[in-house]
Amino acid sequence: MAKYFVKLRYFPGDPLEEIREKDLQGLEKQYGVKISYEKIENREMKEGLLMERTLDKRIEEVTQEVIGVSSDREENFSDCIRGLYKKYRCPRTAYSLLGSNEAGQKIAKGLMNTHGGW
Amino acid sequence: MKVLALNGSFRKGGNTEILLKQALMGAESQGATVEILRLTDYRIGPCRGCGLCLFRENVCQVQDDDVSLIFSKVDESDGVILGAPCYFLELTAVVKQLIDRCWILGHKIGKIRKPATVIVPYATRGWIPYVFVQSNILLNVMGLTKINEAAICTQGISEVVLDPEAMELAYGMGKEIAAAIREKDFTYKGEPGICPSCHDWHVRILRDHETVECPMCGVRGKLSVSDGKIRVQFEEKAWADSRFRPDVQYNHFTYHIAPSKDYFLRTKEERKARTQKYREYLAK
Numbered sequence: 001m002a003k004y005f006v007k008l009r010y011f012p013g014d015p016l017e018e019i020r021e022k023d024l025q026g027l028e029k030q031y032g033v034k035i036s037y038e039k040i041e042n043r044e045m046k047e048g049l050l051m052e053r054t055l056d057k058r059i060e061e062v063t064q065e066v067i068g069v070s071s072d073r074e075e076n077f078s079d080c081i082r083g084l085y086k087k088y089r090c091p092r093t094a095y096s097l098l099g100s101n102e103a104g105q106k107i108a109k110g111l112m113n114t115h116g117g118w
Numbered sequence: 119m120k121v122l123a124l125n126g127s128f129r130k131g132g133n134t135e136i137l138l139k140q141a142l143m144g145a146e147s148q149g150a151t152v153e154i155l156r157l158t159d160y161r162i163g164p165c166r167g168c169g170l171c172l173f174r175e176n177v178c179q180v181q182d183d184d185v186s187l188i189f190s191k192v193d194e195s196d197g198v199i200l201g202a203p204c205y206f207l208e209l210t211a212v213v214k215q216l217i218d219r220c221w222i223l224g225h226k227i228g229k230i231r232k233p234a235t236v237i238v239p240y241a242t243r244g245w246i247p248y249v250f251v252q253s254n255i256l257l258n259v260m261g262l263t264k265i266n267e268a269a270i271c272t273q274g275i276s277e278v279v280l281d282p283e284a285m286e287l288a289y290g291m292g293k294e295i296a297a298a299i300r301e302k303d304f305t306y307k308g309e310p311g312i313c314p315s316c317h318d319w320h321v322r323i324l325r326d327h328e329t330v331e332c333p334m335c336g337v338r339g340k341l342s343v344s345d346g347k348i349r350v351q352f353e354e355k356a357w358a359d360s361r362f363r364p365d366v367q368y369n370h371f372t373y374h375i376a377p378s379k380d381y382f383l384r385t386k387e388e389r390k391a392r393t394q395k396y397r398e399y400l401a402k
Contacts, residue, residue, distance in 0.1 A: 011369065011373035011377075012372075013359070013366055013369035013370075013373070014373075016359075049364070049365055049368055054372050054376040054377050055173060055376040055379060056379070057377065057380065058380050059380050059381060062372075062373060062377050063373070086326065093374050093377075093378070094381065095377065095378065095381040114325065115325055115326065
């Protein structure tokens with residue numbers, strides 16, 4: 001397990017642009033970190049909108065895109081998180097870092113406050 | 119055709135009431151039936167933040183006040199004129215109190231088509247920066263489409279009657295809203311602001327020092343200066359992010375709010391342990 005590990009949970013409408021695995025691979029090389037990507041899709045088209053009932057679901061089961069970043073080197077990890085926030089904006093919910101380790105979460109949350117744009 | 123005026127001023131016979139009545143006379147001249155509610159005559163309790171309107175599908179826990187009556191009046195109308203004075207940089211507290219209670223209307227945002235116009239009497243030029251921010255929020259959360267807005271400089275009680283241009287403007291805005299209802303034309307007739315959607319003049323500089331945002335709509339753009347003029351360019355695709363679009367609202371409720379129940383429940387024991395000292399602190 002890497003020293004710094006974070007899961008960034010982007011829900012529908014959160015990322016500023018489409019998250020493409022190819023782009024993530026580029027960022028992985030650029031920052032010298034390990035990046036994973038998982039897409040969970042549970043929406044159905046109803047009334048012209050992609051809809052989903054999420055109220056009683058586990059967070060991990062609702063539609064989302066999860067970018068995982070891990071590294072043993074703090075600087076690489078931080079730079080990568082910053083790069084992801086710049087490209088996609090930072091995740092927006094209070095539970096968007098669920099599944100991260102403490103060290104990774106601390107950095108990712110700190111960067112949200114300074115680079116999140118709010 | 120019914121036009122409803124919501125009066126956010128406590129003062130009877132004050133400038134807000136006079137301007138609203140003048141606007142209603144204008145609407146009436148176009149065949150509208152009219153009604154005015156002084157919001158401070160009604161009990162508008164604070165939102166209790168219980169979240170039941172969000173988690174139990176549109177049930178407001180606050181049943182002992184008049185907010186549902188106010189909402190039903192808005193529902194019955196075909197158009198709304200909002201009037202409220204500016205006492206301290208923004209609109210009066212009753213407007214904000216009503217905004218906070220509008221969570222229950224979240225499912226209507228962007229889905230109903232009803233025009234609204236805004237009249238704000240104020241005393242000192244340059245002391246009104248946030249008035250149209252609040253009116254924009256209220257109209258948007260009520261699902262209304264703003265077709266015009268006006269800030270009118272006037273001070274003492276009823277002094278606005280000494281300003282024929284202001285009175286003419288208000289009358290015209292009343293006629294205008296009646297025409298908008300009749301012709302189903304809700305295009306914005308006021309002065310265009312920086313944001314082409316909400317027509318406000320605010321921009322917020324984001325922390326990257328590169329991007330600006332319309333704080334009302336949440337749409338990002340770029341600031342530039344050409345010929346000594348400050349401009350903001352919003353990219354076409356950025357409008358997909360506009361806060362008051364029905365799909366954006368849907369995503370907000372579905373993914374930012376509803377799943378928080380799961381987080382809330384799974385952290386119950388930890389929260390209970392960590393909050394013990396706060397329950398005991400200053401409890402007597």
